[in-house]
Amino acid sequence: MPPATHPASRVEALDLLRLVAVLAVVLYHYGFWGPTSQGVPQVALPWLAPAAKYGFLGVPGFFIISGFVIAYSAEGRTATGFAIARFSRIYPTFVFCMTLTFLAIVLLGPPHFETSAAQWFANLFIAAPAFGQPYMDGAYWSLVIEVVFYAWVAVFIAAGLFPRRIDVIIMAWLAITLANELTIDAPIIEKLFLADDSGYFAVGLLIYEFYRGRRDAMLYGLLALATGTAVFQSIHKAVKLAPHTGGTFDEWTVTAVFLASAAIIFMATRVRHLPLPPGLVLAAGGLTYPLYLLHMQLGYVLFVRWHPAGATGLTITIVLGMIGLSWVVWRYFERGAQGWIRNVLTRGATRLGWPLRLRTAAGSGIT
Numbered sequence: 001m002p003p004a005t006h007p008a009s010r011v012e013a014l015d016l017l018r019l020v021a022v023l024a025v026v027l028y029h030y031g032f033w034g035p036t037s038q039g040v041p042q043v044a045l046p047w048l049a050p051a052a053k054y055g056f057l058g059v060p061g062f063f064i065i066s067g068f069v070i071a072y073s074a075e076g077r078t079a080t081g082f083a084i085a086r087f088s089r090i091y092p093t094f095v096f097c098m099t100l101t102f103l104a105i106v107l108l109g110p111p112h113f114e115t116s117a118a119q120w121f122a123n124l125f126i127a128a129p130a131f132g133q134p135y136m137d138g139a140y141w142s143l144v145i146e147v148v149f150y151a152w153v154a155v156f157i158a159a160g161l162f163p164r165r166i167d168v169i170i171m172a173w174l175a176i177t178l179a180n181e182l183t184i185d186a187p188i189i190e191k192l193f194l195a196d197d198s199g200y201f202a203v204g205l206l207i208y209e210f211y212r213g214r215r216d217a218m219l220y221g222l223l224a225l226a227t228g229t230a231v232f233q234s235i236h237k238a239v240k241l242a243p244h245t246g247g248t249f250d251e252w253t254v255t256a257v258f259l260a261s262a263a264i265i266f267m268a269t270r271v272r273h274l275p276l277p278p279g280l281v282l283a284a285g286g287l288t289y290p291l292y293l294l295h296m297q298l299g300y301v302l303f304v305r306w307h308p309a310g311a312t313g314l315t316i317t318i319v320l321g322m323i324g325l326s327w328v329v330w331r332y333f334e335r336g337a338q339g340w341i342r343n344v345l346t347r348g349a350t351r352l353g354w355p356l357r358l359r360t361a362a363g364s365g366i367t
Contacts, residue, residue: 011072011211012278013268014065015285021061021261022288022295025139026319028055029296030303032247053247054257059142060200060234061261062292066146067204068211068269070153071163079158081356084345086150090289092337094143097293097329098123098136104298105136112304113297137297145197166209170202170222174229181236196237199230203262211269227262234258283327290334291326298322 031052074082098120105115115136122133127144135141156162156169177198180189189195206223238249274281302318349356 010282010285011068011269011271012274012276012281013271014069014265015281015288016274017061017265017268018065018288019284021058021065022292024055024058024061025292026055026295026299026322027052028058029139030299030315030319031055049247053249054253056237056241057234057254057257057261060197060230060237060258061265062142063145063197063200064204064207064230064262064265066149067201067206068208068265069204070150070201071166071205071208072211074153074157074162076358077157078355078358079154080349080354082157083150083154084342084349084356086154088338088342088345090143090146092341093289093329093334094126094293095124096333096337097290098140100294101136101298104301108305109301113301137293139292139296143293145194148191148194149201163209166205167218167222170205170226173198174202174225177229177233181232196233199226199228199233202226203230204265207266207269210266227259230262231255231258283330286330286334287323287326290329291322294326294329295319295322 027048031046031048032055073085077085102115102120102123105113109115119128119133119136122128122131123136123140125131126140126147128135128140153162156165161169173193176189176193177195180186180193180195194201203223203226206219206226209219210223234254235251238251238254242248299318299322303315306314346356
């Protein structure tokens with residue numbers, strides 16, 4: 001593998017693609033998933049269903065970007081440094097947005113939506129179902145997938161295997177995935193090894209290998225294998241979703257949308273600079289995480305409260321309101337809280353003598 005060329009700047013195009021991915025998920029939740037998942041027709045616009053139903057593929061797009069970004073941000077960090085960076089990045093905003101959703105349900109949710117202090121407390125651990133409580137927002141399931149992925153990366157960094165043995169890690173990961181999916185389909189393996197989503201993260205990791213200058217037959221072979229696995233997983237997700245949504249998905253459309261998304265993400269990593277104001281691009285990427293956390297359940301509560309059956313204008317107003325609220329959370333809470341938590345944890349690690357960066361590491365620009 002050639003030496004890494006690790007630029008200090010962000011990959012700006014990925015910030016915009018994050019926003020596109022979350023808007024696809026918003027379209028899915030408002031235009032398709034809502035009526036059948038909640039039993040309240042007012043929570044979505046059913047006439048959008050033929051296109052909106054494919055918005056679930058925004059989540060695989062997130063996972064591909066996550067694979068790339070995690071490989072980028074992990075480079076040069078110890079396992080401790082990586083864990084601190086990830087925790088400070090996702091947890092404070094998660095707790096804040098989850099609490100906002102909780103308060104909205106308490107004040108505006110009944111009789112269609114209800115919650116409890118026990119549910120709020122269980123959600124502090126993100127994986128609320130493990131404590132016998134439902135997610136405060138159904139979209140949180142993907143955050144659990146992300147956290148498990150981060151945990152594996154941290155373990156491999158601590159063992160000195162990541163990214164040095166990335167090929168072996170990906171081959172073993174995909175082998176476990178395919179063996180489980182094509183045979184026993186054991187839930188414990190699915191959860192522990194992310195067998196429903198491994199292909200997406202693997203594609204992102206391999207795109208990063210290409211981004212840092214690697215060119216060899218093994219890379220291309222693994223990328224083809226990971227992409228094929230991801231296509232299989234996308235179709236498998238559609239099959240599993242159909243009974244729960246009352247909808248049907250065309251497998252060729254699912255394949256085409258996923259492959260186009262992966263290709264666009266790959267091309268985005270080749271774009272060094274966008275002809276847009278840097279602050280605008282940074283804000284577009286920054287508000288996507290709060291928007292993902294807030295849009296679904298909080299949006300459903302507002303829809304039902306205001307009964308906007310077929311009210312396109314009101315629907316657009318709610319979506320724009322969610323985007324505005326997400327920007328406020330990013331601008332006035334997330335950035336400050338993230339820095340404060342990171343500083344506190346960094347000081348604690350320093351007192352314990354735990355290094356955060358490898359001695360030869362260069363700085364990283366992606367969080």
